[in-house]
Amino acid sequence: MPDSRSELLQGTLDLLILRTLDANDAMHGWGIAQRIQVLSREALAVNQGSLYPALHRLEAQGLIEAEWGVSENNRQAKFYRLTRAGRKQLAEETAYWQRFSAAVGLVLKAG
Amino acid sequence: MNLLPRLRKLVTRSAAERDLQRELEHHLELETAAGVRRGLPPDEARAAALRSFGVMAQVQEDVRDAWGVRHWDNFRQDAAYALRGLRHNPGFAAVVILTLALGIGANTAIFSVVHGVLLRPLPYREPDRLVTLNQTAPKAGRPVLGFSVQDFTDFRERNRAFAALAEYHSMWFILLGRAEPERVQTGVVSDNYFDLLGVKALHGRTFLPGEDRPGAPAVLVLGHEYWMRSFGGNPDVVGKVFEMNNRPHTVVGVLPPLPAFPNADQVFMPASACPFRGAPNVINNRQGRIISNVIGRLQDNVPALQAAEDARRIGVELCGAFPADYPVDSGYTVETRSLSSSFTGSSRRPLLVLLATSGFVLLIACANVANLALARLARRERELAVRTAMGAGRGRILRQLLTESLLLSVLGGGIGLALAAGGVQLLVTHAAAVLPRANEIGVNLPVLAFALTVSVATGLLFGSRVQLPAGERLAVTLKDGSRGTAAGSLKLRSLLVVAQVAISVPLLVGAGLSARSLLNLQRVDPGLDTARVLTANISLNWSKYNDFTKRFGFWERVMQESLRIPGVQSAAVSGVQPLNGLVNFATPFRLEGRDLTPNTPAPAATLIVSSEDYFATVGQPLLRGRAFLSSDDNHAPAVVIINQSLASRHWPVEDPVGRRLTFDNGTTWTTIIGVVANARQQLDSAPVDEIHIPLRRSAGLISATVVLRCAGDPAVLTRDLREAIRRADPQQPVTSIVTLRQTRDAALAPRRLIATLLGLFSVLALVITAAGIGGVLAFLVSQRTQEIGIRMALGASRGEVLLMVMRQGLRAVVAGLTLGIIAALLLTQLMASVLFEVPPTDPLTFTGVVSTILLVALAACLLPARRATSINPIIALRAS
Secondary structure, eight states: OOOSSBOOOTTHHHHHHHHHHHHSSSBOHHHHHHHHHHHTTTOBOOOHHHHHHHHHHHHHTTSEEEEEEEOTTSSEEEEEEEOHHHHHHHHHHHHHHHHHHHHHHHHHHHO | OOHHHHHHHHHTHHHHHHHHHHHHHHHHHHHHHHHHHTTOOHHHHHHHHHHTTSSHHHHHHHHHHHHTOHHHHHHHHHHHHHHHHHHHOHHHHHHHHHHHHHHHHHHHHHHHHHIIIIISOOSSSSGGGEEEEEEEBGGGTBSOOOBOHHHHHHHHHHOSSEEEEEEEEEEEEEEESSSSOEEEEEEEEOTTHHHHHTOOOSEEOOOOTTTTSTTOOOEEEEOHHHHHHHHTTOGGGTTOEEEETTEEEEEEEEOOOOOOOSSOOSEEEEGGGOTTTTOHHHHTOTTOOOBOEEEEEEOTTOOHHHHHHHHHHHHHHHHHHOTTTSOGGGTOEEEEEEHHHHHHGGGHHHHHHHHHHHHHHHHHHHHHHHHHHHHHHHHTHHHHHHHHHTTOOHHHHHHHHHHHHHHHHHHHHHHHHHHHHHHHHHHHHHHTTTSTTGGGOOOOHHHHHHHHHHHHHHHHHHHTOOOOOOHHHHHHHHSTTOOTTHHHHHHHHHHHHHHHHHHHHHHHHHHHHHHHHHHHHHHOOOSSOOTTEEEEEEEOOTTTSOSHHHHHHHHHHHHHHHHTSTTEEEEEEESSOTTBOOOOOEEEOEETTOOOOTTSOOOEEEEEEEOTTHHHHHTOOEEEEOOOOTTOSTTSOOEEEEEHHHHHHHOSSSOOTTOEEESSTTSSOEEEEEEEOOOOSBTTSOOOOEEEEEGGGSSOOSEEEEEEEESSOGGGGHHHHHHHHHHHOTTOOOOOEEEHHHHHHHHHHHHHHHHHHHHHHHHHHHHHHHHHHHHHHHHHHHHTHHHHHHHHHTTOOHHHHHHHHHHHHHHHHHHHHHHHHHHHHHHGGGGGGGOSSOOTTOHHHHHHHHHHHHHHHHHHHHHHHHHHHTOOHHHHHHTO
16 A cells, blocks of 8 residues: 555554444444544544454454444445443543653653 | 354354445445546546455455454365365375374373373372382392281381381181171281371271270271172172181271272281281291381371381391391392372383383374375475465465364374273273283273363374465476475475384384293293193181191182083192292291301292192102102191202202201101102293192191193183082082183283284384385385486486385485484383383394395385386376
8 A cells, every 4th residue: 555644553443433423322333434534634534454353352342232224325334333331341442541641741842 | 353243144144244245335335436436437536436345355354353253264265175175185185194094093092091001190198198118128139029918017106207007918718697608808907007108988887996906806998899799789788797816806987999909809808907017926926027008107207208218227236136037138128109109109100101112103103294284284285375376365275284284183182082992992992811900901091181182282283284385486486397495395305204213113112022022922931731630729617627637628628629521630839829829928048057147138938738649740840859649648747848949059060869857946857759840830920949848737727729731621621620529528619710821821921922912013003114214215206207207218228216215215314224223222221021021122023123124115115116116207297
């Protein structure tokens, strides 16, 4: 990919998916990828190859749940929604991420 | 992670796959539509959408991974693939599975026996704190002296290392009070015997302190097996009174199942109840060593070495206090051994030899399997290279090969376990008489675990010997007609053959040595004519036959009745069972006109009472003088016949006939009237000094062996002999009636068993090794077909090609032989105690083994070498 956009850090994709689903009601995979890209002002690219494994992993972990529905192009699509466990996980991960990025920022400024 | 959704996914596998397909397709459609909106032509937009996924197959794999079903799935796939592969190579699969099954089966069977006999803890309290004591006088030819009552008392009083000492000996007595008089083997023990071992009664109690004191009422404790067999396991037997040795004996308890140690006793009585052990002349005689075993429990915090030192110190003290009873020059000392080692005794060494042997067989089997697997891998090199190039992960391929080898070893292990179960049954039936605790042997859980571990480890061992082509080598391998890396694998495979041969040598040498021992033992001249002799052991009722006249009358009646049996040529009675006698009960005596040399052991010999016709009946030739006559009775002068061994010890030149000796320090004298040839009391021990006493001048034997020489097959007269004994006394219990041949064969049984097993193992090893050698050479030939073709096209003769191939194979064999001989020279030293009249370095055995292996190797090489010579150069060259 000819990209100025950053590759996602390992593990952050899960966090972004949870955050995206927290802000919206049920979404399908393509919608989630689009939303992440838009919200990051095109700065973050979601690798489609890792999106679906991540979604299925989160589903297997019980953090999100899925349901088949009809999408905007009138097709059957699998819609994902955050579960209670997912919401809790998101809160924890967000707090951790903020601490982490603040700490990295401090180091970079001090350097 | 939740198990339920995973399981659901497993079950609804195809539905989930379909859903994933639909989900991804939906994504692609939306992405394509977005591309079109950005102005791309539809097909380009579709292509771009696909590209954004990377490798679609990989994405699907990753998703399945997320389902958590992938490992199971892979395994199923690998197993199915492996099975399919093996079905296409039935020869390979059969050879590998069979090799492993035999190796694992042999190991599991032997390990079952070793576990049952050597490894299982003894059913006593803290068995590792128990030791046995032994007084020994090796230079007087008496490695086991036993203990007199005074010895035992002194050890009890003088020791500082033992919490307690207990005594034991075993005797046959007659138990009255049941429907028939019964002859029972009786353990005679001190009252603390069971407490010391930590054995609690199953019913009732064991012995109480004080019950072994003189005058205490006689009590009995029943052994578990006897109780089950004779009393049907009825606990009401406690409190019943039976008569033994003319006294009432009250049953006070029943023992739990215990190993038959030191002997297979049916009942136990305290020391005071035994008429021999309790007799004053035994108690007061320091050399009346009636106690056969002394068992001690170490004090807490006292190490075994310190206890051994303590026991030796007491020996030194006794030597100083009673020099006449413990002559210094006899090498007298006191030994201690752990109970477990005296328990397994002489069976320990042979069992370990067998275990090592079967372990070697398994090693050879593993080498063979590795060899076959490498060969197969070399043939599959191209296939694997193609799969790598097509994008199969290295890990995935490795896992697949590993699955295949695991599958093989588990199959081999399963069949091996079945073989072992059968083998153990066979071993137990053959070894029951030879091994202690044979009844406790079985294929049990630890053994199963052992078999599985061995089979899985084998699988991993040869499965991991895989080198996958990669990088440049991959390219080379993929090139048409390349020989790839086969050369490297050939070197490894030759090394495996070297190892196989090297391991086979000690195996075959061990088998050869024990076969030679068996042959030697079979050839041993026992000094008796064992053909056509029938024997019966009889123990008389002590209370009924209470004087010489009654006892002698019985034996005379039995001999007379026996002589009436048609086909019986002569009959005799002896106090010692021929070829199964008890050695080491030597009685000291003095020779007329010879003084005792101070500090030298007094002359001593085993006393054997026998009737007039004994020597003629068993075929023991009289060398000098005369045999006993019916006139040699209590009214005639005392006479004895000595054996050759004793004669040459004291009269190397002179004729001993007419000389006199005394057993009571000169009070009475006995004249030697004859010299009889040596006969062995045990087949595998040298003849001992013997003095024979005429039955008519003895105390009349209380237990003896009746010996008949027959005109034909003695076994058919068994019932007639039983009848004859019944006519002599209808109430007399008769134990086993066996032919002398049977006794002789029984003595050979343990060695025969070992020799047979070692022989089986080494044949197995030889076959497997031959398969390995042949396999490597066949592979070599197939790899070098072109080269051989070129050589032949250039004029090499068939003989030259044959020689070239053979040389290649034999080089590994010779290297293996050299290593193997060195290993065998070291290893067979461990077998020395199991061998009989064969040195562990026996040149004949070594030569035989080396030539056998060479011959087998030659044969194994010949087949592939002949195939090499039949290569048609034109076809071979065109094939490239």
